[in-house]
Amino acid sequence: MANIIPFQAWHYHPILWPxxxxxxxxxxxxLSDKEIKHLFQNPRNSIHLTPISIKLETDHAAxxxxxxxxxxxxxxxTSPGIYVFYQNYKFKGETYCLKGFVALIDLRDSKAILRHEDTLDTPVKNQVKLLKQTQLQPNPTHGLYEDPSFRLEPLMDQAMSSPLFEFENxxxxxxxxxxxxxxxxxAKFIQVMESQTIILADGHHRLEGAIAxxxxxxxxxGASKNEAFNYHMMYFTNGSSNQLKILPTHRLFRNLEIAQEDIVTRLEKFFNIKKLNSPRDINxxxxxTNWSFLLLFKEAAYFVQLRPESFRAFPTKSxxxxxxxxxxxxxxxxxxxILGIPKMKQTNSDKISYERDMEQCFKQVKSGKATLAVFTREISIQEVIAVCKSGSTMPQKSTYFYPKTLTGLLFYSIEQKDINFPYI
Structure with missing residues (x-):
């Protein structure tokens, strides 16, 4: 199903690895606008090779x-390889190590890659524009495979005993x-992966840009030729591991045409409601529990949970x-x-924004920049896999996989002269 091959990566010169x-x-x-500006001040930072550079000048990245x-x-x-990639991190006091590898996946069977998010036209077009200009993929997308036997981990551990480089981001x-x-x-990596269907965790716009x-x-x-552009750089991690986290993405609402008391009144039609003693009790x-949320207003907070009889009336055909x-x-x-924002208008609505940091949500609501924040639970990897296999997609900003991949560790050139080796 998933046809992968090794490749000859581009990377920063070893003298720059420190x-x-x-x-x-x-x-x-x-990234915030402030962070983007700071990164662009470094003339050698890899952000110069990303779609953000298009805003500077058309051919800046090239x-x-x-x-x-x-x-x-x-x-x-000089030689094709499989690049083993480990991310060691701490989360809620526990230590984790996400183990994976970077290789090329054949796009000629893109059905082998299952998606869980819809994409927007402009970001995809920017990815295509960048590929035309640079013939370079500056960062891998992130795909999950399922191998409960962990057949590749011993090979990865052995390679990681002598890393090319390591640093703390x-x-x-x-x-x-x-x-x-x-x-x-x-050959072992290729053999294990050829029976796999890949769940795309991160990088939907980059993947769609490469396919376009x-x-x-x-x-x-001709579609049958082994051209470099038929391949896409991907970071593969084992979905059977518990080392990858999916963090919740909360919702902020502003410029609502409905008062707080009316929102609470309308909630009673569908939800069980409990008012908290203080907004800070949210912490x-x-x-x-399923279908439960925390609502934060400037002076009040509520715990709400959808009633089972309400769910049974859910009209969706999903x-x-x-x-x-x-x-x-x-x-x-x-x-x-309740808020009256139709489903078809939610994706591009200026009334909705997304925030992962709970403290930022508190600040936005307290300052009046947002009227309301809704805190959500994290989604599980099993739920992501189930949605992908159903052939459908999730609501916007459903997942935030952690840790993230970075731009600048490895680059894949789709110039044909850079991929001439026996694996294709």
């Missing part, structure tokens, strides 16, 4: 890439990369895996039925 912390960049949708290659700031490995995550060049070991770019070029060469109120999601319930019963 300063990688200052050369990598988080993904654009995780100029930077040409300069960096000519000055050996970026260099290419700005969030305190230890990033480590090693490479496997041994043909027998590489591939379709533009295919008529020129000590865990969400552990698969059960989607219908049962907390966020499906939230967006139908609360956002549409």
């Amino acid at each position: 300063s990688l912390k200052n050369l990598v960049a988080p993904l654009a949708d995780n 100029k930077k890439l040409s300069e960096w290659k000519s000055k050996n700031i970026l260099v290419q490995d 700005q969030d305190g995550v230890k990033e480590s990369i090693a490479v496997i060049n041994d043909p027998q070991s590489i 770019h591939q379709k533009l070029l295919q008529p020129q060469t 000590n109120f865990p969400l552990v 698969p059960e895996a989607v219908k049962n999601l907390d966020l499906s319930v939230l967006h139908h019963f609360f956002v549409e039925q």
Whole structure:
């Protein structure tokens, strides 16, 4: 199902590895305008090779890439390899190690990659524009495979005993990369993955951009040819592991045309409601039951849970895996039925924004920049996999996988001269 191959990655010159912390960049949708401006001040930071650069000048990324290659700031490995990638981090006092590897996946069977999010036209077009200009993929998307037997982990552990480089990023995550060049070991990775269907965890716009770019070029060469643009760089982790976290993304609402007391009154039609003694009690109120949420107003907070009889009246024709999601319930019963924002307008509504940091939600509501915050539970990997296998998608901003991949660790060139080796 999933056809993967090793590749000859481009990366920063080894002399620059000690300063990688200052050369990598988080993904654009995780950055504020202030953070983006700060990263662009470093003339060698990898953010210059991302779609954000298009806002500076049309061919900024292409100029930077040409300069960096000519000055050996970026260099290419001479042998194809599987790149082992570990992320060691702490979460709620516990220590975790997310183990995975970076390889190329064949886009000619894109049905082998299941998605759980819809994409927007503009970000996809920006990805295509960047690929046309640079012929470079500056960061891997993140895919999950399922291997309860953990057949690849021993090979990855062995490789990681001699990492190429490792450093601690700005969030305190230890990033480590090693490479496997041994043909027998590489064959094992290919063999394990060929029976897999991949669940796309992160990078929907990047993947769709690569597929759109591939379709533009295919008529020129034919779909059966082994062209570099038929492949996409992906970071693969084992979904059978418990080392990957999915953090909740909360909802902020502003400029509502309904008063707080009317919202509370309308809630009673669908939800059981409990008023908290203080808004700050939210910090000590865990969400552990299905279809439950915490609502924060400036001077009041509520715990609400959808009543079972309300759920039975849920009119959606979506698969059960989607219908049962907390966020499906939230967006139908609360956002549409109570706040009056139709489903078709929710994706681009200026009344809705998304925030992962609870403290930022408190600040937004207290300052009056937001009228209301709704805190949600995290979704499980099993729920993501179930939705993907159903062929449907989740509501917008349903998942935030942690830890994230970074831009600047490895680059994949889709120039044909950079991929001529026996694996294709």
